Amino acid sequence: MPRRTGRPRTAGASPTGRGTREDILHAGARLFCTVGYGSTSTHALAEVAGVRQATLYHHFPGKHAVLLELLLGTVQPSLDAARALLAGDEPAPARLWALCAGDVRLLRAGEDNLGALYLLPELDDERFAPFHDRRAELEAAYRALVAACGVPADDVVRTAALVLGLVESVILQRRRAPGTLDDRTADVVADAALALVGLEPAHRAAHAGTGRRLAAPAPAAAD
Amino acid sequence: MPRRTGRPRTAGASPTGRGTREDILHAGARLFCTVGYGSTSTHALAEVAGVRQATLYHHFPGKHAVLLELLLGTVQPSLDAARALLAGDEPAPARLWALCAGDVRLLRAGEDNLGALYLLPELDDERFAPFHDRRAELEAAYRALVAACGVPADDVVRTAALVLGLVESVILQRRRAPGTLDDRTADVVADAALALVGLEPAHRAAHAGTGRRLAAPAPAAAD
DNA sequence: ATTATCTATAGATCTATAGATAATGC
């Protein structure tokens, strides 16, 4: 909701039509994913947002706060889904299927490849601790469901890492060959996850069916 | 081999003992992987290398050339192995197993997580085209072996992307939880790759055995 | 003489702040 007061912009209207704060987040999403964090100047950020560089500081204390807000916005829907699935009483493989498929859908959704934010080396910084906390909880959910699928205790960490790796592979695939992703990708990845936890093909199909009902319908509209 | 001529350093001896050029590459490996490319200044690079900032330009035309050389050095051993395996006449699953296990070993080897260089958004730049060419060839090798494993033509691209995703998941896993990687990781990932291409557990074990012999012995020493 | 380093620095760029300006709201 654009503010009605204040000096008008010289560069014209808000690109997103949702106000300057959103314009800046949108610009950050675009630039941090494609150019990088350290390689994106506050000037470039402002330019894409359609304002002057100094205007950023009216809305955010700095570049880092823009990135943090994007990161939290990315992990939150995933974490919400994970919590709901952890609390569910459906068979564990169906819930794991739904978690994987839901995350792949989120990674594929939106105009920008926001999952790529997670690949930035600059994330290893105190300032992004709130994001890392949520990520840790999400990873724990993957491990819990993998364990509940009957994977031996000694192999849970290892197997959960592989499952998460499969899901996250969508980030790099979207970057280098976006055309190879399609509506089937989420299902294929989730099916593969059930194969990794050792389920027989016959059982997989049934769990996938249940999982498909569990997975929230494709989010109506985000960006 | 350190040069014998030239003004001596003020900051003391070469950290790597292999000369300034190697010191700079070593510093780049450390910093680009942990801090990022855009966030690493030539000053920081020089400091870690143990020389003054201007000295970099005697050895490299700029930061980008340091990164390019690191990238090429990372992809080359992997590409060499892929070419050898593509030309082999052993069963395709055994060769795919060997390719995956070899790449995981390479990603786990060395003092720095050099695979993380591939995650840098800054790579999307003309200057790194030679690296992208080699990467493309490596990815084609994965697809060729996946196809040779009997995966239906329509699924080859999709499946190869998942296999590559499994292998690359080691990069992120090494970054966030290096302690969870061990000597078994390469085998586990390669086994999982065979599961993804649809092999039955009984067949997998045999191919893994052949693959293990194919995979070059762990590189004697790199770094 | 040759070489690899150094010091010094120009010029560009980047971050963050101070204060002016141009709108709306009361």
Added chain:
DNA sequence: ATTATCTATAGATCTATAGATAATGC
């Protein structure tokens, strides 16, 4: 009066070059 933007800029930093220096080689 309040607000969001703007212009202007200080101070820091960054890149890349010029030229001095301190070693070895001949």
